[in-house]
């Protein structure tokens with residue numbers, strides 16, 4: 619990653635910090651962020667990580683509102699830096715470095731998604747190579763969020779294909795939300811099929827289950 623692009627991005631981020639927005643959770647004015655101080659305090663940072671996986675926070679409350687705005691609203695850009703900070707936080711928790719490639723979970727329909735945009739900037743900040751071409755989605759699938767755990771596994775089975783050049787590489791897979799882990803597992807399988815040495819997973823959010831509350 620070239621440090622010039624990183625500096626340029628940091629400069630742009632500084633510029634953004636001067637603008638005033640409305641907090642996505644309570645509507646109060648806030649500078650350069652999508653959550654005000656009060657709502658930021660209500661984010662549930664997750665200490666929940668295990669071998670090869672880390673996430674920043676639980677998918678609920680103010681954090682969930684920021685994600686929904688980022689995912690679906692046309693004015694999503696002002697949530698970008700907050701989500702990027704969380705992604706970097708999850709990466710720190712992972713405690714692993716020296717990845718050969720940052721690969722976002724791909725979409726079937728579009729090459730450039732909001733997740734790939736976020737992953738690209740994450741790679742820039744973490745000074746890692748961004749290689750979205752290493753993994754493709756080869757068929758359309760149903761929306762995972764409407765399905766049960768077993769339906770999710772079936773829905774996503776065989777939906778991804780990795781490039782042969784992942785062989786021997788240490789890959790950092792990026793997704794926005796970890797729910798049952800079926801998408802991440804399927805992507806990791808596709809990467810291992812083509813000889814990836816190790817696949818680690820970082821997501822911004824983890825869905826909260828009753829038993830964990």
Ligand SMILES: [Zn+2]
Pocket residue numbers: 641642643644645646653654655656657658
């Ligand atoms: Zn607020």
